[in-house]
Amino acid sequence: MAEARIELGAGAVVFREGDPPTSAFLIESGEVELVSGSGPTQVRLGRLGPGDLLGEMAVIDAASRTATARAVSPCVLIPVARDQLQERIDGADPVVRALLRGQLQRYRSALHRLRGLEGPAPGDDPAALAAARVEDGGALDKIRLETQLRAALENGGLEVRYQPILEIASGRIAGYEALVRWEHPERGVVSPAEFIRIAEETSLIVPVGHHVFEAACAALAALGPASDLPFVAVNVSARQLAEVDVVATVADCATRAGIPPSAIKIEITESLTLDVEAVAALIARAHARGIKVALDDFGTGFSNLGHLHRLRFDTVKLDQGFVRQMLEAPRCHAIVQAITTMVAALDADMVAEGVETAGQLEALRALGCRYAQGWLIGKAEPASAMLPARR
Ligand code: C2E
Numbered sequence: 001m002a003e004a005r006i007e008l009g010a011g012a013v014v015f016r017e018g019d020p021p022t023s024a025f026l027i028e029s030g031e032v033e034l035v036s037g038s039g040p041t042q043v044r045l046g047r048l049g050p051g052d053l054l055g056e057m058a059v060i061d062a063a064s065r066t067a068t069a070r071a072v073s074p075c076v077l078i079p080v081a082r083d084q085l086q087e088r089i090d091g092a093d094p095v096v097r098a099l100l101r102g103q104l105q106r107y108r109s110a111l112h113r114l115r116g117l118e119g120p121a122p123g124d125d126p127a128a129l130a131a132a133r134v135e136d137g138g139a140l141d142k143i144r145l146e147t148q149l150r151a152a153l154e155n156g157g158l159e160v161r162y163q164p165i166l167e168i169a170s171g172r173i174a175g176y177e178a179l180v181r182w183e184h185p186e187r188g189v190v191s192p193a194e195f196i197r198i199a200e201e202t203s204l205i206v207p208v209g210h211h212v213f214e215a216a217c218a219a220l221a222a223l224g225p226a227s228d229l230p231f232v233a234v235n236v237s238a239r240q241l242a243e244v245d246v247v248a249t250v251a252d253c254a255t256r257a258g259i260p261p262s263a264i265k266i267e268i269t270e271s272l273t274l275d276v277e278a279v280a281a282l283i284a285r286a287h288a289r290g291i292k293v294a295l296d297d298f299g300t301g302f303s304n305l306g307h308l309h310r311l312r313f314d315t316v317k318l319d320q321g322f323v324r325q326m327l328e329a330p331r332c333h334a335i336v337q338a339i340t341t342m343v344a345a346l347d348a349d350m351v352a353e354g355v356e357t358a359g360q361l362e363a364l365r366a367l368g369c370r371y372a373q374g375w376l377i378g379k380a381e382p383a384s385a386m387l388p389a390r391r
C-alpha cells in the first residue's frame, strides 16, 4: 500500500536525477533543495517549502527526473500519485494541456543547455513529441477559430438571419427565430452548431449573444408600428445565463431600439433546465418584463417532466427529430400527439421544429399544434425578408 506520509531527516534524498518518475510530493513541513547535474555544470534550481509541489514535472510527462531533491531540514511529504495529476490534466481544456506541454518541453531543453549538455534533452522522444504536436494542433486550430470569430464579431462578419414561424390555424407568420451565421473568409458559412460551441467555451458567447439581441431588436424596429410586431425568438446558452442578466440585457436592447420587450422571446435548451432554480428565476424575471420564454429542442435531452411542471415556459419547441419521423412511425406520431396534449394542458404553446413537408404540417394541424417552423414555411433569411406585420 502507498504511504500516506513520508518523514525524512535533514540531508535525506527524496529522489535522484535520472530516476524514473514514481510520484510527486506535497511538502507539509520542512525544506527541500533541487539540484541538477554535478561538478562545474551543477545548477541549483531552488528551494521548496510547505505547500509547494515537488517532482510533479517528471510525473506529468513521464520522463526521468531532471534534478535531485534533498531535504535541507527534517521534512514531512505527502506522495501524490501519478493518476491523481494525470486525471486532472486529461480533464483539462486541450489548450491548457498544449500550453503545459510546451512549457515543460522548453524548461527541460533550457536546463539541458544551461548545464552545457549536448544531444536530446530528457523527454525528447521524437515519436511522443510528434503525437503531442498532432493533439496540440487540434487545440491550436480551435484557438485560431476563436481569434477569427472575435475578429468577425468586430468586423461585421456575423449575420443574423430570421426563420419564420407559422401559426398553423390562421396561416399567418406569427414570429421568427433569430439564427446567427458566420461567413468565414476561407471556410464559407460556418454552422452555428460548430462555432457557438467554441464561443461557449470562452466568454465570447456573451458578446456574440449581445450582437444577436441587438440585431433582432433593430430588425423589429425597422418593421414599423409596435402594435403589429411579430415576435423574434433569440437563443441563449448556459454560459450567457451564468455570466449576464439576460433578461435585463434583452429588455435594455429592446428599449433602446424603441420596441416593446414583449416582442422578444428567449429560447433555452432542455439541458439548461437541470438548474431548476436558476431557470425558474430567469422565467420570473422575464415574465415581470413581459418577455416570454421557450423550451428549445424538447424531447432530445433530459425531457424531465418534473422540470416541466415546475418551470412555467410559455412555449415548448418540439425537436425536429420527432416531426421527421411522425408520418412513417406510428409510435412517433403517438408521442407527438401526447406531447401536444400535455403542452396545451400546461397552458403553453407548441412549436413543431423541422417541418419540411405539407403532410407533416397537416398532421400537426390535425393534432392541434399551434405553431410550425421549418423549411416548408421558410429558411432563415436576412432581416429584409421579414414581413412588416402579423397577417
Ligand atoms: P435551434 O435553436 O434548434 O435552431 C433550429 C435549427 O434547425 C437551425 O439550425 C435551423 O436552421 C434548423 N432548421 C430549421 N428548419 C429546419 C428544417 O426544416 N429541416 C432541418 N433539417 N433543419 C431545420 P442552425 O441555424 O444551424 O442552428 C443550430 C443551433 O445553433 C440552433 O438550434 C441553436 O441551438 C444554435 N444557435 C443558433 N443561433 C444561435 C445564437 O444566436 N445564440 C445561441 N446561443 N445559439 C444559437
Ligand code: MG
Pocket: 177, 235, 267, 296
Ligand atoms: Mg432555438
Ligand code: MG
Pocket: 296, 297, 317, 319, 353
Ligand atoms: Mg430547436
